[in-house]
Amino acid sequence: MKKTLTIITVSLILMVLVGCQNVSGDSGTKELKIAHNQTLDHPVHLSLVEFGRLVEEKSNDTIQVEIFPNGQLGSEREVIELTQTGAVDVAKVSASALEGFESDYSIFSLPYVFEEYEEFEHVMNTNSITDQIYQQTEDIGFIGLTYYNAGMRHLYTKDREVNDLSDMSGLKVRVQPSQTSVNMIEALGGIPTAMAYGEVYTSLQSGIIDAAENNETALVGNNHGEVAKYYMYTGHQIVPDMLIMNAERFNQFSEEEQALIQEAGDESTVYHEDVWAKAIKEQTDTAKNEMGVQFIEVDKGPFIEAVQPLHEAYANDEKTKDIYELIMGGKAND
Numbered sequence: 001m002k003k004t005l006t007i008i009t010v011s012l013i014l015m016v017l018v019g020c021q022n023v024s025g026d027s028g029t030k031e032l033k034i035a036h037n038q039t040l041d042h043p044v045h046l047s048l049v050e051f052g053r054l055v056e057e058k059s060n061d062t063i064q065v066e067i068f069p070n071g072q073l074g075s076e077r078e079v080i081e082l083t084q085t086g087a088v089d090v091a092k093v094s095a096s097a098l099e100g101f102e103s104d105y106s107i108f109s110l111p112y113v114f115e116e117y118e119e120f121e122h123v124m125n126t127n128s129i130t131d132q133i134y135q136q137t138e139d140i141g142f143i144g145l146t147y148y149n150a151g152m153r154h155l156y157t158k159d160r161e162v163n164d165l166s167d168m169s170g171l172k173v174r175v176q177p178s179q180t181s182v183n184m185i186e187a188l189g190g191i192p193t194a195m196a197y198g199e200v201y202t203s204l205q206s207g208i209i210d211a212a213e214n215n216e217t218a219l220v221g222n223n224h225g226e227v228a229k230y231y232m233y234t235g236h237q238i239v240p241d242m243l244i245m246n247a248e249r250f251n252q253f254s255e256e257e258q259a260l261i262q263e264a265g266d267e268s269t270v271y272h273e274d275v276w277a278k279a280i281k282e283q284t285d286t287a288k289n290e291m292g293v294q295f296i297e298v299d300k301g302p303f304i305e306a307v308q309p310l311h312e313a314y315a316n317d318e319k320t321k322d323i324y325e326l327i328m329g330g331k332a333n334d
Helices: 002-019 043-058 076-085 103-109 117-124 127-134 179-187 197-206 217-221 247-252 255-289 301-306 308-316 321-332
Strands: 030-035 063-068 090-094 142-148 152-157 172-175 191-194 211-214 230-238 241-246 294-297
Touching (some): 030 043, 030 076, 043 063, 043 142, 043 241, 043 255, 076 090, 076 142, 076 241, 103 127, 103 230, 103 321, 117 127, 127 321, 142 255, 172 179, 172 197, 179 191, 179 230, 211 217, 217 255, 241 247, 241 255, 301 308
Parallel strands (some): 172 191, 172 211, 230 294
Antiparallel strands (some): 152 230
């Protein structure tokens, strides 16, 4: 019954969205509707507000932006599908959620494909690499505009330190709905449980899972630090947030408008780096000093070694070997 009500609610919202969509209305303005699943004080929302401001400023207010935060329009998979159909114009989603639509995005969930943030930053700011990724999905309804730093992902647990691989044995770990992430936890000796982000707090609290993995903002922004008291710096993934746009909608704009939308996206990525760095520092301090979370350094060597079979599989798989070579080659040119 609850699921039926949710479907009805989302359907009604979409009817409103489609009904009020304005490509070139009486006022001469065009609208962009953006969906994301973060809170109003999250760096992602602040960066999308900046993106909207820039689009409106650069277009002299002929393009207006409306943002729907907090997962109002559904889960990440749902808003990707809504972006494909054009019911939503733009969406911020994790790259891991996109791997179910385009296998190239799975490269970001491959553990330790980037061992340091500088490698990731270099690759993501090399247009010859990102353009290939962003345009791969045009034939299925959307393109990539830009990325937002979502930090390094680390392991955190309810009541158990993880200092080496032996501590992973039997550990029930929530992962994003990503087969690559499932394979990663299995390779490390844990038991992966894929679930929506909004279910993590109660699942940790009730013991459905023992652990999760994410960046530091999850501890404070989503209160996971209330129930998870050990945070291990495993640094196993750097999975960016992606800003995607309905391809047909993008092509409805003039070349000048397309350029300013892209420019606004690039500038909002630069803006995001600052707000992200501040959020990480502030929320780490809060988790440590006010929530009692212990932050633990881990020797990553054994973890890196344990996932090498996944790298070998990527390098040899017909679907992923090209993107693997592209990313690894981009790192080598850093």
